Amino acid sequence: MEFIKEFEVRWADVDANRHMRHTAYNDYATQLRVALVMGIGVGNEAIENYEIGSVLFHEDTYFYREVVLCEKIKIDLRIRAMSHDGERWQILHLIFKENGELAAKILVEGAWIDSKRRKLAPPPIALLDKFNELPKTEDFEFLTKNSK
Template identity: 45%
Template sequence: VLFREECIFRREIRLNSKVFISTKIGKIKADASRWTIVHELKNETDELFAIISVDGAWIDTKLRKIANPTPKIAADVMNAMPKTTDFTTL
C-alpha cells in the first residue's frame, strides 16, 4: 500500500526523449515492512528529468492491516535493492 507519492520535476521530457529509470531504496525498516523507494528519471547524458519518491508498506489483504513481507521478499528483493546515497533505516 502507498501512503505518499511525490514527484519533483527538474527538466522537460519531450516526445523524442530517451528516459532511463533507476529504482533505489531510500529508507526501510529492519523487517522490510515499511519503506521509501526513489525512482530517478534521467536522459542518456545523465541529466535528471524527475525524482519520484513513494512511501509504502506491505498489507495483509485479509486482515486489512500492515504486515511484514515474507522473509524471501524481505531478503531477496527489498534488502537486495540498490540504496540511495542518503539511505537510512526507519
C-alpha cells in the first residue's frame, strides 16, 4: 500500500523570493499525515473513542530543489522506523516536483499519547495493524528502548 498525495502550491505558501517558503513544506507534510490517519480509519470520532493522539519530538527538513507558485508537488509517505508495539515511530516524507525531481525530504519522530493520562502509550491493536500495512523505507528498522 502506498500513500502519496498531490498538492498545488498556494499564494500563501510563497515567500519574497517567489518560491515555497520553508515552513510550507512542513505544513504539507502535516496535512499528509492527517490524511493518512483519517484514511486508515482514525478520524476524530476514533481518536476520541481511543483517547489517543500523536506528538512530535523532532522534525528535520532537507531542501534539494526550488518549488514555485502553482507548481504541483507529490508527497510520498513511508515509515522509517517504529517500536514493536507501535508507540514510537519515524515517518519519512519525500516531496517531489512536477517533473519528478526530489525537492525536499522531511523526517519526523513521534509517538502516540494517551490523551487522558498525558503519557506515551501504544496504539490500539486495530490501529497498529493498519500502521503496519503502510509502506516502509528500504532501511526500515524497529526501534528499541535505547534507540534515538
